[in-house]
Amino acid sequence: NAGVTQTPKFQVLKTGQSMTLQCAQDMNHEYMSWYRQDPGMGLRLIHYSVGAGITDQGEVPNGYNVSRSTTEDFPLRLLSAAPSQTSVYFCASSPSGGPQAGELFFGEGSRLTVL
Amino acid sequence: AQSVTQLDSQVPVFEEAPVELRCNYSSSVSVYLFWYVQYPNQGLQLLLKYLSGSTLVKGINGFEAEFNKSQTSFHLRKPSVHISDTAEYFCAFSGNTPLVFGKGTRLSVIA
Numbered sequence: 727n728a729g730v731t732q733t734p735k736f737q738v739l740k741t742g743q744s745m746t747l748q749c750a751q752d753m754n755h756e757y758m759s760w761y762r763q764d765p766g767m768g769l770r771l772i773h774y775s776v777g778a779g780i781t782d783q784g785e786v787p788n789g790y791n792v793s794r795s796t797t798e799d800f801p802l803r804l805l806s807a808a809p810s811q812t813s814v815y816f817c818a819s820s821p822s823g824g825p826q827a828g829e830l831f832f833g834e835g836s837r838l839t840v841l
Numbered sequence: 842a843q844s845v846t847q848l849d850s851q852v853p854v855f856e857e858a859p860v861e862l863r864c865n866y867s868s869s870v871s872v873y874l875f876w877y878v879q880y881p882n883q884g885l886q887l888l889l890k891y892l893s894g895s896t897l898v899k900g901i902n903g904f905e906a907e908f909n910k911s912q913t914s915f916h917l918r919k920p921s922v923h924i925s926d927t928a929e930y931f932c933a934f935s936g937n938t939p940l941v942f943g944k945g946t947r948l949s950v951i952a
Contacts, residue, residue, distance in 0.1 A: 730884075759939065759940075761942075766850070766944060767944060768931060768942040768943055768944035768945050769885075769931065769942040770942075771939055771940070771941075774939050784939060816884055816885070818884075818885075828873050828875045828933065828934070828935040828940045829875070829887055829890060830877075830885070830887070830940065832884030832885045832886065833884055834884045835882075835883075835884055
């Protein structure tokens with residue numbers, strides 16, 4: 727069972743570079759989301775999607791773009807990396823929105839360092 | 842504004858002792874409450890949830906939590922912890938917004 731797959735697991739970038747964090751799920755989940763985890767800050771929502779073609783901003787969307795062209799994939803793009811984006815990023819999915827959107831299935835995380 | 846507060850950032854406890862991890866929330870609408878656990882270098886996994894019905898909910902690994910609407914709390918408890926329970930625990934809720942997480946409580950079980 728693959729579940730939620732994130733790639734890459736580790737990445738080092740220089741300030742100003744761009745990159746895409748990939749997220750794929752094979753559970754046919756409608757709801758997908760991206761969080762970042764920083765020490766002492768818990769998890770903060772970056773962007774989320776309630777279905778293909780629909781995306782919305784979370785608490786900390788600045789500097790990030792997303793798209794949802796298929797049910798399975800939800801890539802996160804960093805347009806011009808900054809040291810403040812050094813973090814661990816988690817992709818998570820859920821069968822649907824509403825209360826069930828709290829029952830998230832998480833990937834293993836992508837650790838990003840921006841120099 | 843909706844928010845969730847975990848009152849302790851770190852909780853050390855001896856093996857086989859009971860533990861309570863505290864969580865309070867603030868919301869003007871009905872909420873759905875969750876506890877997640879994160880083991881080192883892993884993603885989060887759902888421990889238990891409260892959506893409706895009985896206010897005492899049981900989860901995996903012997904954990905339980907009680908929803909207290911009057912005190913706006915959802916504390917997590919385990920009567921006897923094991924070394925393997927060492928992890929970070931996150932309280933979270935969703936109301937009319939996507940899931941909001943607390944800042945986490947690091948549980949350290951001491952042999």
